[in-house]
Amino acid sequence: MHYDTVISWKATLSEKRLKRGDSWQKNYTFAHFITMRTFRRLQLTAALIPGLLFTSFFATGQKLIKPPNVQESWSQAYEPFRIAGNLYYVGTYDLACYLITTPQGHILINTGLAESVSMIQSNVKALGFNFSDIKILLATHAHYDHVGGMAEIKKITGAAMMIHEKDAPVLADGGNSDYAMGGQGSTFEPVRADRLLHDEDTVRLGGMQIIVLHHPGHTKGACSFLFDVKDDSRSYRVLIANMPTILDPTKLSGMPTYPDVGKDYANTFAAMKKLQFDIWLSSHASQFGLHQKRKPGDAYHPEAFIDRKGYDAMIEDLQKAYLKRLEDK
Numbered sequence: 001m002h003y004d005t006v007i008s009w010k011a012t013l014s015e016k017r018l019k020r021g022d023s024w025q026k027n028y029t030f031a032h033f034i035t036m037r038t039f040r041r042l043q044l045t046a047a048l049i050p051g052l053l054f055t056s057f058f059a060t061g062q063k064l065i066k067p068p069n070v071q072e073s074w075s076q077a078y079e080p081f082r083i084a085g086n087l088y089y090v091g092t093y094d095l096a097c098y099l100i101t102t103p104q105g106h107i108l109i110n111t112g113l114a115e116s117v118s119m120i121q122s123n124v125k126a127l128g129f130n131f132s133d134i135k136i137l138l139a140t141h142a143h144y145d146h147v148g149g150m151a152e153i154k155k156i157t158g159a160a161m162m163i164h165e166k167d168a169p170v171l172a173d174g175g176n177s178d179y180a181m182g183g184q185g186s187t188f189e190p191v192r193a194d195r196l197l198h199d200e201d202t203v204r205l206g207g208m209q210i211i212v213l214h215h216p217g218h219t220k221g222a223c224s225f226l227f228d229v230k231d232d233s234r235s236y237r238v239l240i241a242n243m244p245t246i247l248d249p250t251k252l253s254g255m256p257t258y259p260d261v262g263k264d265y266a267n268t269f270a271a272m273k274k275l276q277f278d279i280w281l282s283s284h285a286s287q288f289g290l291h292q293k294r295k296p297g298d299a300y301h302p303e304a305f306i307d308r309k310g311y312d313a314m315i316e317d318l319q320k321a322y323l324k325r326l327e328d329k
Ligand SMILES: [Zn+2]
Pocket: 141, 143, 218
């Protein structure tokens, strides 16, 4: 069996899983699906396939459950573009992924869903960069819509995964220990972090210095990133903000595995209001208004993303929602 056949077979399986809308592990075990003869044939084929791919196939297929909410815009294509200086948008229509290029290799922030990996790869290539030059992987927080492709990208590139220490356990168990959405199984392929980050740590590569800002609440280890980029005419301070939205299951009075969630949100609002920056970006394109600020085909225009007012207004709205939820409890 050829590698492609294995991949399309895998696709058919996950399509069926999606149609059924239930968990693979519960109702669709590997043993039910194929006969032992096919299994032996596959085992033989495995010897011909690079080991990592086959391992990932089993690990993914058997362990993952369907994420609770998936939106169409999350895997819709969007043209990659240069945001400012050496910072590029390589994500999907709504799931923002950022590429920071340097002479010593690149940094990728967030991945979108697992199925978007090939899209991100071709976006990076379309901009003229090598995917294999990615050396560092970062994430604004460990939810399946932002780290779903991390395991595969880490395997392809061999890059070092760095995440806040408080999101590392959730990343390592595929989201199962997430305080709000966990407990049902893994929603994405687990990844073990190579470096644990803390508030105000700096991530360095090829002259870039990225300051890590711990903004907990949405997850225990949610982070924003602050750094400077420059082009021929000026430099820009960029904030990739993890906006403090509140998930439906979250009780601000305290969650069983996150008693301080309400307090953390309050501190995050206060900290985010004080930040100074020129360009504002975030984990979802819809949060910073990418599609209002830029149309496909637009020329390089970093100023389109200078929007302190929009940022302040959104923080204000989210804080109002927070205060309302505090009353509701
Ligand atoms: Zn999230």
